[in-house]
Amino acid sequence: MKSLSWMRFSAVLVKEFIQMRRDPLTFAMMVGVPLIQLTLFGYAINTNPKHLPAAISINDPGVFARSLVAALSNSSYFDIIKTTNSPKVAREMLDRGEVIFAIEIPVNFSRDIVRGSPPDLLIETDATDPAAGAYALAAVNGLSATALRDDLVGPLAARARTAAPFNVVTHLLYNPESITQYNIVPGLLGVILTMTMTLITSMAVTRERERGTLENLLAMPATPLEVMLGKIIPYVFVGAIQVILVLIAAWLVFSVPMLGSFALLWLTLGLFIVCNLAVGYTASTLAETQIQAMQMSFFFFLPSIMLSGFMFPFAGMPHWAQAIGQVLPLTHFLRIVRGIMLKGNGFVEIWPDVWPLILFMFAAGTVALLRFRRTLD
Amino acid sequence: MTDSYAIDVHGLTKRFGQKTAVDHVDIAVPKGEVWGFLGPNGSGKTTTIRMLCGLLHADEGEGTCLGYDLRSQPDDIKRNVGYMTQRFSFWEDLSIRENLEFVARVYEVPDGGMRVKDTIARxxxxxxxxxxxxxxxxxWKQRLALAACMLHSPKLLLLDEPTSGVDPEARRDFWEEIHALSETGITVLVSTHYMDEAExxxxxxxxxxxxxxARGTVQEVIAQSGLITFIVEGEGVRRLIAALRKAPGVEYVAFFGAVLHVSGHDRAALERALAPVRAQGAFRIFEAQPSLEDVFIHLQEQAE
Incomplete structure (x- = not known):
């Protein structure tokens, strides 16, 4: 016997091509994954994020303040979504995560510039994601020398020639040392749960179908709700164990602070876990085989990890990518968990991200229940 | 009328795309009887049984199982019917006891623990x-599956090829069990490929x-077919098959039990076809009652 027979080799080759063609999901994955990655990395991901939301409190309105606001906007790093005269309002927006920067133009800003005693421009930034604001802060420092140049004319021209007419004082809130782990470790909690919860449950019904036990189960008087709850709840406990492991590691190994309430964290964790289980269960009712179920959960996981703000700053993504991100539970959970752990947020601050999770849970749960057929049709 | 029938369905029809898998089937099984459901692979046995136990929606047709309406009371049917799937469909990664306990709980069997214990003992x-x-x-899988189907004391058993892949002794024991259950008033519909089981x-x-x-007792089905069968016996009888198949009037020739079954509807034509064989003098030829197998193969060939 020859060690390589063209006939035998081509027999295997042809059989493999035929089987590949018969498995559309695998084919979709082979074509889809590169396309998704190209789109996400090529267009959505931006490591030098611009147009970051900022709130500015102006306690000394005047020509300098106006010029400064214009300069900040023109830098394209800042989108000033709120102008107020109360530093408190700006700070609250920072707490809720609506803005990444709270900029304060202090009282007597103009007077001090005119007198030549440079006032402090205070920029507070949300450093839970240290990468998000770094470039913008660098840009502000460059701005201080040039922003008011056009206003410092005539008798004030001398001020323009001296060093910066005002100082930029930055406060890195919530994570003053910009420790990356503070951002990553709570985020990992969400990523791990997304991955394992959807993956495990996506196989729950598919496994029964593949092994032929689904026929038996359907012939029994159990209702879809009973089957779904019975299948999902054990994995809630698995999720809880994962949470405990990550939290212990966060505390002992990475010294991530925990400023907020544990009860609130567990409550939102429960909500988030159920969201992912519902997604996995839906995949489970769509897929024919366990492999397909795995592939489907991968298609959910990939955008979750890329567009949620886990890997790359959310604010730096284009609007279409943010819109997709807003639908994903991980996006909201990341804000919640970082808010509770690093900012000490309470229920009021996290509510804007809690209701989307609740909505998602009911939507995904309903789809899962409707998809679950009581017959083999 | 419904009261005396465990299954009473009319015009049951199921289509999968273009293909009509089950085409206007009427079945009325009186309570307490054991009915055999025969037919070649892909003829619609499994689909019919699945419609009866609520696993598939019928596209057309109506009727009752145990007096419950097929369309509006599927839950009542599920609670009172025991369905044994063609392929072993209990959980292979659960133990025998765990499987039975699961079934007892899903059907909310009163005193389930005792029932499981008794079943395991039996x-x-x-x-x-x-x-x-x-x-x-x-x-053993088959015995376990049957026991699990019986755990909730169903009044109707639907068994889909329960004995495929099971050795003859286990098959015999299985049928004894079926007859014993029938004695207690349970109705059984069992699909099979085995002629001895049909009998x-x-x-x-x-x-x-x-x-x-076709429907009726085995004798009725054979009589209804109007088939006439001659048996040809003797050394080397198998070599006659090709020639006999070509002979006019011979509809079907089969070799089993070391004899040749030559069947057709026209006695005279059959006699003419067999005359040359008779002339050889080496074979014994006599008329016999067609077997069920003869009838079924005849029905199948007639359809083609």
């Missing part, structure tokens, strides 16, 4: 009750390409 599996179901042999049923129905084309 099966003689006390010493193996913690063994995983997946490790059981084919015969153990009170009545049989034969389905082909989705249509019921």
């Amino acid at each position: 099966l003689g599996l006390e010493h193996r009750q913690t063994q995983l179901a997946g490790e059981l042999s084919g015969g 153990r049923c009170d009545r049989i129905v034969y389905i082909l390409n989705g249509r019921l084309i």
